[in-house]
Amino acid sequence: MNKQRRGDGSLRHLITLEDLTRAELDALLEHAQRYVCASGARPPMNRALDGMTIGNLFTEPSTRTRVSFELAARRLGAEVINLEVQLSSRAKGETMLDTIHTLESLHFDGFVIRDSEPGVVAHVAANVAAHVSVFSAGEAHVSHPTQGLLDALTVRQHKGARFEALCIAIVGDIRHSRVARSAYEAFTALGVGELRLVAPPGLMPEAGLFPAGRRYATPEQGLMGADVVMMLRIQKERMAQAEIPDGDQYFARYGLSAARLRLARPDAIVMHPQPMNRGVEIDSAVADGPQSVIRDQVRNGVAVRMAVLETVLRPRPVRA
Amino acid sequence: MNKQRRGDGSLRHLITLEDLTRAELDALLEHAQRYVCASGARPPMNRALDGMTIGNLFTEPSTRTRVSFELAARRLGAEVINLEVQLSSRAKGETMLDTIHTLESLHFDGFVIRDSEPGVVAHVAANVAAHVSVFSAGEAHVSHPTQGLLDALTVRQHKGARFEALCIAIVGDIRHSRVARSAYEAFTALGVGELRLVAPPGLMPEAGLFPAGRRYATPEQGLMGADVVMMLRIQKERMAQAEIPDGDQYFARYGLSAARLRLARPDAIVMHPQPMNRGVEIDSAVADGPQSVIRDQVRNGVAVRMAVLETVLRPRPVRA
Amino acid sequence: MNKQRRGDGSLRHLITLEDLTRAELDALLEHAQRYVCASGARPPMNRALDGMTIGNLFTEPSTRTRVSFELAARRLGAEVINLEVQLSSRAKGETMLDTIHTLESLHFDGFVIRDSEPGVVAHVAANVAAHVSVFSAGEAHVSHPTQGLLDALTVRQHKGARFEALCIAIVGDIRHSRVARSAYEAFTALGVGELRLVAPPGLMPEAGLFPAGRRYATPEQGLMGADVVMMLRIQKERMAQAEIPDGDQYFARYGLSAARLRLARPDAIVMHPQPMNRGVEIDSAVADGPQSVIRDQVRNGVAVRMAVLETVLRPRPVRA
Numbered sequence: 034m035n036k037q038r039r040g041d042g043s044l045r046h047l048i049t050l051e052d053l054t055r056a057e058l059d060a061l062l063e064h065a066q067r068y069v070c071a072s073g074a075r076p077p078m079n080r081a082l083d084g085m086t087i088g089n090l091f092t093e094p095s096t097r098t099r100v101s102f103e104l105a106a107r108r109l110g111a112e113v114i115n116l117e118v119q120l121s122s123r124a125k126g127e128t129m130l131d132t133i134h135t136l137e138s139l140h141f142d143g144f145v146i147r148d149s150e151p152g153v154v155a156h157v158a159a160n161v162a163a164h165v166s167v168f169s170a171g172e173a174h175v176s177h178p179t180q181g182l183l184d185a186l187t188v189r190q191h192k193g194a195r196f197e198a199l200c201i202a203i204v205g206d207i208r209h210s211r212v213a214r215s216a217y218e219a220f221t222a223l224g225v226g227e228l229r230l231v232a233p234p235g236l237m238p239e240a241g242l243f244p245a246g247r248r249y250a251t252p253e254q255g256l257m258g259a260d261v262v263m264m265l266r267i268q269k270e271r272m273a274q275a276e277i278p279d280g281d282q283y284f285a286r287y288g289l290s291a292a293r294l295r296l297a298r299p300d301a302i303v304m305h306p307q308p309m310n311r312g313v314e315i316d317s318a319v320a321d322g323p324q325s326v327i328r329d330q331v332r333n334g335v336a337v338r339m340a341v342l343e344t345v346l347r348p349r350p351v352r353a
Numbered sequence: 354m355n356k357q358r359r360g361d362g363s364l365r366h367l368i369t370l371e372d373l374t375r376a377e378l379d380a381l382l383e384h385a386q387r388y389v390c391a392s393g394a395r396p397p398m399n400r401a402l403d404g405m406t407i408g409n410l411f412t413e414p415s416t417r418t419r420v421s422f423e424l425a426a427r428r429l430g431a432e433v434i435n436l437e438v439q440l441s442s443r444a445k446g447e448t449m450l451d452t453i454h455t456l457e458s459l460h461f462d463g464f465v466i467r468d469s470e471p472g473v474v475a476h477v478a479a480n481v482a483a484h485v486s487v488f489s490a491g492e493a494h495v496s497h498p499t500q501g502l503l504d505a506l507t508v509r510q511h512k513g514a515r516f517e518a519l520c521i522a523i524v525g526d527i528r529h530s531r532v533a534r535s536a537y538e539a540f541t542a543l544g545v546g547e548l549r550l551v552a553p554p555g556l557m558p559e560a561g562l563f564p565a566g567r568r569y570a571t572p573e574q575g576l577m578g579a580d581v582v583m584m585l586r587i588q589k590e591r592m593a594q595a596e597i598p599d600g601d602q603y604f605a606r607y608g609l610s611a612a613r614l615r616l617a618r619p620d621a622i623v624m625h626p627q628p629m630n631r632g633v634e635i636d637s638a639v640a641d642g643p644q645s646v647i648r649d650q651v652r653n654g655v656a657v658r659m660a661v662l663e664t665v666l667r668p669r670p671v672r673a
Numbered sequence: 674m675n676k677q678r679r680g681d682g683s684l685r686h687l688i689t690l691e692d693l694t695r696a697e698l699d700a701l702l703e704h705a706q707r708y709v710c711a712s713g714a715r716p717p718m719n720r721a722l723d724g725m726t727i728g729n730l731f732t733e734p735s736t737r738t739r740v741s742f743e744l745a746a747r748r749l750g751a752e753v754i755n756l757e758v759q760l761s762s763r764a765k766g767e768t769m770l771d772t773i774h775t776l777e778s779l780h781f782d783g784f785v786i787r788d789s790e791p792g793v794v795a796h797v798a799a800n801v802a803a804h805v806s807v808f809s810a811g812e813a814h815v816s817h818p819t820q821g822l823l824d825a826l827t828v829r830q831h832k833g834a835r836f837e838a839l840c841i842a843i844v845g846d847i848r849h850s851r852v853a854r855s856a857y858e859a860f861t862a863l864g865v866g867e868l869r870l871v872a873p874p875g876l877m878p879e880a881g882l883f884p885a886g887r888r889y890a891t892p893e894q895g896l897m898g899a900d901v902v903m904m905l906r907i908q909k910e911r912m913a914q915a916e917i918p919d920g921d922q923y924f925a926r927y928g929l930s931a932a933r934l935r936l937a938r939p940d941a942i943v944m945h946p947q948p949m950n951r952g953v954e955i956d957s958a959v960a961d962g963p964q965s966v967i968r969d970q971v972r973n974g975v976a977v978r979m980a981v982l983e984t985v986l987r988p989r990p991v992r993a
Contacts, residue, residue: 404718459971
């Protein structure tokens with residue numbers, strides 16, 4: 034059947050957002066919202082995952098996402114072990130499964146996996162014992178579901194739950210971005226009114242992908258009247274693909290300056306998944322300005338991961 | 354006196370199995386059996402080591418053994434700290450002791466040590482303060498006592514406690530294997546009826562070692578009628594020593610295929626300490642087949658380490 | 674205002690000892706003393722930091738200090754996460770602050786930072802949210818405040834709280850030592866009667882620094898009648914600066930031998946921040962001899978860090 038659901042339809046893993054319904058997304062976001070707290074306040078904690086052990090398997094470095102998952106699990110009472118294993122021994126697929134089965138025999142309840150190879154997360158999920166859940170923490174350029182959820186939660190907090198009324202512009206290297214894919218899946222399932230893709234030709238997704246998105250070659254067109262401006266990280270090696278020789282030129286043509294931001298609605302919010310290249314895809318004045326909700330995104334990351342862990346590992350959640 | 358016992362004869366460290374009596378082994382295995390639980394069940398936990406701090410010092414990489422010890426300690430309520438220290442500064446022995454004394458002053462109750470240099474574990478044990486215990490997690494090619502115990506526990510679970518009635522064949526690179534040494538010590542102390550060593554000449558232990566083992570040059574002879582077939586990992590660089598040029602040839606002559614396994618008793622179990630070289634020392638059909646108990650070995654590893662930690666650190670154990 | 678104090682004058686961070694009053698130091702040392710326990714005894718624990726999360730950011734390796742802070746925080750009930758971030762991306766200061774703000778949004782209450790670049794710790798402290806505290810675990814050659822406190826606590830335990838009556842000699846590479854700076858600040862604030870600096874010219878601090886210290890070119894002069902002999906680690910590359918070609922020669926001229934120690938008072942104590950170069954700055958017979966309090970320093974390190982964490986994070990401390 035479905036690669037991430039139990040027989041009864043409930044979520045057994047979280048690998049992708051592509052088959053989540055609006056009702057499921059709404060439930061996850063409301064659940065997460067209960068775990069959001071103000072900066073400086075004591076973060077909410079409970080014992081929902083008491084006695085459980087979560088293993089972090091990150092074969093790509095990621096302090097932010099790894100720590101966010103770790104804090105989420107610990108704040109629900111689970112043990113967390115950082116596993117330094119070479120998961121995807123590319124040559125021999127069996128070796129990877131031996132590693133997983135070994136860990137599973139040590140009584141892990143869940144694995145949080147980040148891997149640069151498409152399909153590894155799903156392959157593990159398809160092969161673990163029935164009591165083990167798998168959580169994607171970023172899979173190649175394919176998906177990053179908890180990032181998609183935290184982006185949706187951030188929009189919801191600032192713009193309300195009526196996504197139909199919103200115009201969201203995703204700007205930058207959409208072609209190679211798992212963040213963009215998962216955000217697209219969340220936003221479309223939530224019924225976003227208008228979704229725009231703003232990128233130079235070399236960074237625009239292939240034809241057929243992101244079918245609900247309207248494509249714009251310049252921010253001048255794409256940002257006009259947007260409620261949400263979601264910037265993506267641009268990597269140096271991609272600029273050549275976009276036929277732009279350097280960071281200054283990229284900024285001149287696609288970077289989010291205060292002037293460009295004025296094309297969007299006056300109450301538009303600015304998002305970025307981080308880490309930022311300040312002065313390349315975004316100006317510091319904007320990143321640190323009053324319309325920026327970038328720090329909210331990070332804060333929401335812990336709340337969303339708490340909700341995901343609890344929803345998947347405890348089908349009847351314990352209240353916070 | 355004895356390098357791993359207190360004045361009253363009780364175990365203060367676990368460095369080797371070589372002087373453990375059958376009664377001690379039986380007690381440890383029975384203790385461990387109480388901590389075994391089915392896959393997917395909540396693992397047993399208690400607070401036997403409440404307030405204690407265990408330091409992991411692994412100077413050789415080992416996710417499986419390190420995590421197994423870490424989970425065992427945490428499930429008994431101890432804190433675990435992974436210490437990234439260069440333990441055996443080969444040139445200056447004093448530096449190693451300075452490190453150990455420093456850690457000891459931080460109030461560690463136990464050190465779990467893996468080191469590639471023979472004698473380092475015992476050297477640390479001989480020099481730590483009276484309240485500190487040392488646990489070997491694998492010492493050069495010399496010993497791996499908790500692996501020997503988990504192997505014995507696995508045999509006991511499947512074949513019962515009457516070891517006298519059993520024929521166990523250890524197959525592969527016995528010469529360089531700490532796993533084989535500790536298993537040999539456990540099996541002989543437990544009174545195993547017949548112990549066979551099956552290896553090419555270059556991988557057979559030196560004359561005089563493993564005195565209770567009968568030596569066989571081929572699996573065709575050595576597996577005949579065995580109750581337990583314990584395969585060892587073969588390392589590429591050893592094949593030349595065994596005068597076997599590659600993995601395929603090794604498999605053809607010593608690998609455990611389904612056909613060779615049929616030489617053993619029909620209810621024989623197959624063991625492997627992992628990681629496996631599938632297609633070199635063992636065929637995947639056997640590793641994943643009905644006679645394989647390889648995953649049980651991993652699961653038993655946590656239980657055995659819980660029993661060892663509790664026995665050594667709490668001479669009167671708290672019941673689970 | 675002051676870089677490490679709140680508006681009410683209380684300590685919000687601990688970056689330096691330079692502005693601590695004698696009353697504050699006395700209070701910290703008395704607080705720490707309550708957390709000291711004998712080797713082998715159960716270390717004191719409480720829940721003073723329950724619900725708090727501390728992040729360790731060490732961009733220079735340091736097992737001893739990192740583990741000491743980690744144990745201190747955990748023994749007060751806090752969660753500790755080791756963050757492997759590249760803090761001081763030297764080229765772009767903004768990136769470092771992005772990292773810090775990201776971590777802060779994950780609800781960290783404190784960061785323990787070691788960095789080889791002067792000013793990084795204070796820069797972070799100046800930019801974190803109001804609810805976050807920063808603890809220096811060693812800043813370039815500039816300061817190492819918890820080391821200074823543990824040195825003061827060790828002196829106090831062995832020589833009593835009347836620092837006016839004491840003569841303390843700091844010997845070795847004072848010029849490049851953050852340990853010496855923080856010890857100097859603690860000792861002078863505590864009113865030490867006589868403070869001596871003993872070093873070859875190339876390792877003596879620049880003129881004007883350590884103004885209260887009397888300078889001695891040789892241990893023969895500098896150790897005479899001292900109550901406390903505080904040795905520093907000498908690094909190979911510094912010997913050339915001191916115009917001393919090798920370790921043997923350094924030992925001959927500046928190393929603490931039993932004979933040289935006899936120049937000090939018969940009840941003088943010997944300290945060293947570790948790691949030691951035995952046979953270079955200190956003889957093993959002295960390091961392990963009856964006057965050595967080197968292991969006490971390590972033990973006191975946990976107690977001092979518990980006191981500092983509690984004083985800063987819980988302005989009204991919970992009693993042990």
